[in-house]
Amino acid sequence: MPTTVRIGTRASALALTQTGHVATALSSAGTLDAEIVHVRTDGDRLTGSLSALGGTGVFVTALRDALLAGDVDVAVHSLKDLPTAPMQGISLGAVPPREDPRDVLCAREGWTIATLPTGARVGTGSPRRKAQLLAARPDLDVVDIRGNVDTRLGRVAPGDLDAVILARAGLARLGRLDAVTEVIDPAVMTPAPGQGALGVEVRSPGTVESLGEDLAAALAALDDPRSRLAVFAERTLLFCLEAGCAAPVGALAWIDETTPDDPRLTLDAVVISLDGSAQLRRSGSVRLNTPQKDLGHPLLPTTLGPVVYGKSPYDDLAIALGRAIADDLLASGAAAIADIGPRTADLR
Ligand SMILES: NCc1[nH]cc(CCC(=O)O)c1CC(=O)O
Secondary structure, three states: OOEEEEEEEOOOHHHHHHHHHHHHHHHOOOOEEEEEEEOOOHHHHOOOOHHHOOOOOOOOHHHHHHHHOOOOOEEEEEHHHOOOOOOOOEEEEEOOOOOOOOEEEEEHHHOOOOOOOOOOEEEOOOHHHHHHHHHHOOOOEEEOOOOOHHHHHHOEOOOOEOEEEEEHHHHHHHOOHHHOOEEOOOOOOOOOOOOOOEEEEEEOOOOHHHHOHHHHHHHHHHOOHHHHHHHHHHHHHHHHOOOOOOOOEEEEEEEOOOOOOOOEEEEEEEEEOOOOOOEEEEEEEEEOOOOHHHOOOOOOOOOOOOOOOOOOHHHHHHHHHHHHHHHHHHHOOHHHHOOOOOOOOOOO
16 A cells, blocks of 8 residues: 655645645655645735745745644745755755746736836835846836735736736746746846745655655655756855845856756856846856766665755755855955845855
């Protein structure tokens, strides 16, 4: 008889679809039954501006508590919303294949950033999006909004907002790509670190012994090394800048596909002032020195955790890249542009 694995999720439509995909993937080998457990989070109860809530991870705490309490075995998060600091007792068990990480504009009248009327009202709760939008179009009236994806889309109407900015990934998962009027070039709006990716957390130590062979094998099959390395580089950058998900920091890493036998991991990053008037952009690459097909999950069969800052040589390269770009930004004056500073604590 298959073992039952309890998967904790927020109860929002977006979280439920994301968790549904993970549940299907984990049970596809036929050795596990997935049971989905809804966990209420403070983020679902609070109604103020997200940037005014003041901390990172408002959506995360309740899920992690359920994991630590043993109420669930696995927790599924949007990696963008997961704090970068390692959490005692919790390990990252898998990063599933990432969706398109770009931001999108959903506007009335088919407008794009370039064609929005002068002074148009654009909704976003994200300082990163606001700052980059103002850098491109200083005339726009950026309105602080929050709420779930449907609520935000619903505000695009005559007399209210002319447009909102959202993650393409969320709209794709909800089947709402029809609302998109522009997929924004990352050179104009660099996405949030981890955007479009999920993080599947488990209780530490996350070894085969603690998880059981079936769950450990299912997590290893679900993990996408390319996505994992990209988000490790992005999240390390964010960590080293001592910035959270509400900071005006964008980061996008990807594995260059043009030379399959000599792949490189490239990271683009931006730190921008809240009004968009000053910004620093930096970019760098590392050679991974191995064919992509061999980047497979470094953490199995015997050493699944701690995975947030994992120990494979490739993970270490991704982490070194994130750290190098963060150092470069800080050396170039990033702290004077945004409210960030060097983090000295050890990652491990
Ligand atoms: N901050 C909320 C949030 N967290 C994850 C997503 C979208 C999906 C993703 O980036 O994985 C969203 C909505 C949005 O930013 O449009």
